[in-house]
Amino acid sequence: MPIGLLLSLFLDANISRTSSEKLADLRLGRDGRGAPLTARILREDPNRTPWNFGSPLATVQLRQRTIEHGWPFSGWTTLPPLELLAVPLADPSVQIDLAAPSAVAQLETLQSETGVDLTDALDVLLQTLDADRQQAWVENLTRQETRTSRAWSATLATAVATWFLLFLTSILLIRTTQVLSFFVSRWQRRRVIGKLKAGHCPFCNYDLSGVRYPKKCSECGRKIWG
Ligand SMILES: [Zn+2]
Structure with a gap:
């Protein structure tokens, strides 16, 4: 039995699997040339929702990754900060996590290569989510908090x-x-x-x-x- 417990702690520490869940679809764009950046939350299937922007710029997905440690039952669960994954229409091969600290450099590269300016994107998205009463998401995104939970059972x-x-x-x-x-x-x-x-x-x-x-x-x- 102690061997089983040791083995299970070893599995907790060494085996993990990651899953990712989409929480919301958003879109970024401007209503016209020179107009401020705007974000909209999609209520329906993004593939069937028309773009109602004068100049559409990027799709954004709010995602939660879950990392479960241990096998076959997970003793630890880690929830990293929420991700705001933006894919610019100008270059769909690029994916930028707007909430991550690395976004600043990536956005600069994007602007210099495609001319798309998304520097205010995080603020705009946070305001949009806040206006939609998604305070929990906004707090998580601004604090960049990682939550862990231990399940001894x-x-x-x-x-x-x-x-x-x-x-x-x-x-x-x-x-x-x-x-x-x-x-x-x-x-x-x-x-x-x-x-x-x-x-x-x-x-x-x-x-x-x-x-x-x-x-x-x-x-x-x-x-x-x-
Ligand atoms: Zn013999």
Whole structure:
């Protein structure tokens, strides 16, 4: 059982899987040339919603990544800060997490390469979310907070499961060894009998065909019937 618990702590520390969930779709654009950057929250399928901007600029997805540590049950869950993933229409191969500190440099590159200015995007998006009463998201995005939660019950469940698995495998190993050694000794016995029948010493292969019921091998001196 302590081994199971140790193993489960080891799994908690070393195995993790990440999933990502979309919380909202947004769009960025300007209503006309020189107009301020505007963001809109999409209420329906983005593929079927028309762009109602004079000059559309980027799609944005608000996403929450979840990292679960441990196997098969997760003892730890980490929720990194929310992501605001912007994909500029001018270059759909680019993806910028507007909420991340690295966004500033990426936005500068985007502006110098495509002329698209999204420098105010984070502020505009935060205002839009705030106006939509999504204060929890706004707070998370501004504070860049990582939340972790510990589930000892899951760690315990993993410990029990791994202990049970260990128990099963050890039983299986013992059984297999027993069966194998049984076959090996049977094979050895058969070989000895076979050699004797052919008139040879089973140990040194000396020819004993002249001797009837040999008790000892006259060559190596080992007992044949014992
Ligand atoms: Zn012999």
